[in-house]
Amino acid sequence: MHVIVIFGILILITLRIIGLIISFEFLRELNESKFKILIVGWSIWIIAGFSALFTGLFENHVLSLVFSLINEITTSLSILYVLMGLFSYFRVISRKTIAIFTILSVILPLTSFILRIISISFNFSSGIIFIVVFFYSFLPLRKINVFKKDLSIKSFYWYLIFVFTVYVIIVIFIIILLQGYTFGFYYDEFSILMFINYFVGIINAIFILIYSIHLEYDILRNQKYRLRDKYSHDLGNLIQVIYSATDLTDVNDDLSKEKAENLELIQKKCEEAAKLIKEIKKIK
């Protein structure tokens, strides 16, 4: 295995570990199910990285092929889960969809490998990745209103950059396959294609991280705004009731001096509370 490949895989594993840690952090803070999908995705992607490393460690051809197959399946699965995790910001993904893609990603390459149609198994994995990437990269663009409504324009630009690099990777994949190499591209001899393959892969992983951090920032900010609006609205209604009740008592009754003073105090405090609510509404 060439040193560029080893370094490339090690950097990718490190980035995926960072992705996993970030997803864990967000799951702890926000407790939303999409982070569970992302956590599964990042975890499998780390396994995919290690299986790629093991592919080159073994002299035994069969063992090397087995690790290569594990790499194909885990790479397909991890890309599937990470993209689904990112896509779930825009729409809830059904368990049925997750199950179908998961089964396809595992069964097809595995079956063809068992039947000793090795090159077909690699192509199956690539094919599944292409379908998944195509499916999950275009759907958020159709949900452009969600971007505009709930997310910042910065997140949208990072999304476009991230999708662009994914498509560059696919083009490189296709070139690699057309040149007769298998999916993993774990060879001893140096080639420009090998360098570009790992370079773009690393860039893409960095963009996924930046994009998901932006998404999280937007979600946290929106949660803050929603809470601000909800509490200022509900407090406004509560103060309105107190305000109105005191006004009504003032109109209705011939009040003693002490009661009138107390009412005046409540009204004064309501006025102060109303000003406070206006301040809360200004929080950005």
Added chain:
Amino acid sequence: MATIFLIDDDSSIVTLFDKYLTILGHEIVATAYNGEDAVKIFHEFQTIPDLILMDHRMPKKDGLTAAKEILKANNRSKIIFFSADYSIKEKALALGAKYFLEKPFQLDKLSNIIKKIISE
């Protein structure tokens, strides 16, 4: 004195406004606690009330949507919005509401605005 249709999902506010406006001599012809009922009741009126006092955030149908449907049914209806959600002020006025009151407010302010709009 005016006939008034009062709409708010908070029953305490409806009760207090009802009592206060009645003391001032206005007649509360109907009350509703959500936008959907408000539109339904409005369509059943034989005589259109002089004023509609309406909140925005309500279940089933929000104030803006309900106001749009009410104004579509009768564009001469006079609507006063009162809401703790200040962000809808411009939308409400653009829709055709006569006034926007930001909650919380003192009732004499509401009384003055009613007088002003009725005299227009």
